[in-house]
Amino acid sequence: MRTVTIALYVACALALVISELLARYSRARIPRLADLLRWMLRRRSTQIGVVMAWWWIGWHFLGSGA
Amino acid sequence: MSRWRVWREPAVPMLLAATVVHIVRRDVFDTVLFAGTALLITWDAGRARQVGAGPPGRAGHRWVVAAGMTAYAAIVALAPAATVGARAAMIAVGLAAAALVVGGPRPAGSSGAEAAVGRGWWVWAAIGLVACLWELSSFISQQVWPSDQASHPAVSDLVGPLLTSWFGRFVFLLLWAAAGWWLLAQWMGAGRRGADRHIAAACHSETGRSEADR
Numbered sequence: 302m303r304t305v306t307i308a309l310y311v312a313c314a315l316a317l318v319i320s321e322l323l324a325r326y327s328r329a330r331i332p333r334l335a336d337l338l339r340w341m342l343r344r345r346s347t348q349i350g351v352v353m354a355w356w357w358i359g360w361h362f363l364g365s366g367a
Numbered sequence: 368m369s370r371w372r373v374w375r376e377p378a379v380p381m382l383l384a385a386t387v388v389h390i391v392r393r394d395v396f397d398t399v400l401f402a403g404t405a406l407l408i409t410w411d412a413g414r415a416r417q418v419g420a421g422p423p424g425r426a427g428h429r430w431v432v433a434a435g436m437t438a439y440a441a442i443v444a445l446a447p448a449a450t451v452g453a454r455a456a457m458i459a460v461g462l463a464a465a466a467l468v469v470g471g472p473r474p475a476g477s478s479g480a481e482a483a484v485g486r487g488w489w490v491w492a493a494i495g496l497v498a499c500l501w502e503l504s505s506f507i508s509q510q511v512w513p514s515d516q517a518s519h520p521a522v523s524d525l526v527g528p529l530l531t532s533w534f535g536r537f538v539f540l541l542l543w544a545a546a547g548w549w550l551l552a553q554w555m556g557a558g559r560r561g562a563d564r565h566i567a568a569a570c571h572s573e574t575g576r577s578e579a580d581r
Contacts, residue, residue, distance in 0.1 A: 306501075317491075334491065336484055345408075345412065
């Protein structure tokens with residue numbers, strides 16, 4: 302079961318990379334991650350939420366030692 | 368009451384859902400952080416703010432920034448995780464980010480990226496949702512079968528061992544800092560484009576008025 306769990310995490314990471322490659326180099330109607338983020342950051346609530354989420358990732362692994 | 372409209376936007380419900388998970392985790396700091404951010408967004412929505420071009424400063428001087436981030440990562444990585452030094456370094460960055468985001472001007476409506484996004488955003492949302500649900504299922508499995516935690520590792524369980532060495536922490540911090548800088552660059556891009564549209568609309572309106580006066 303551990304292998305399956307890890308495999309799905311790896312699959313998600315690969316899906317992110319493949320999506321970005323498709324967005325950049327194919328005609329697929331997938332936006333680039335940067336475009337998506339700029340679109341999301343139109344909203345003030347997203348600005349605050351995304352910055353907090355970014356900081357929390359650093360804190361979670363190095364600050365709290367989780 | 369208009370400030371409560373912000374609760375209809377995705378950020379607040381997502382933060383509140385994460386708060387519930389942190390309550391279940393019995394992590395007081397994370398609970399306060401996520402719930403506090405939802406309240407901060409609500410408070411911020413009620414403020415009369417100036418429309419502008421993203422945070423102050425500009426995302427230039429790439430080599431200086433890269434050198435600064437590398438030095439930060441190399442020095443902070445000297446402190447093991449969850450030590451006073453590591454926490455102080457993270458909190459310093461957090462306070463700077465909070466000052467930047469709270470003090471920054473309100474975004475000026477939709478950006479030029481809107482057309483580029485189209486309907487394809489769901490691909491990214493689906494991947495993010497699957498990853499979050501899988502992480503959540505690992506967490507729940509660990510609660511239900513505490514003796515078999517190794518079979519259901521969370522991302523923290525997999526990444527944590529990599530951060531026991533200086534090199535692991537250095538790479539993590541460098542990637543984290545670079546992600547933060549990239550985020551800032553996108554934010555500035557969104558604000559700048561929004562502000563450009565705002566300024567263009569104002570100029571257009573002014574031109575129209577001048578034509579009408581003539």
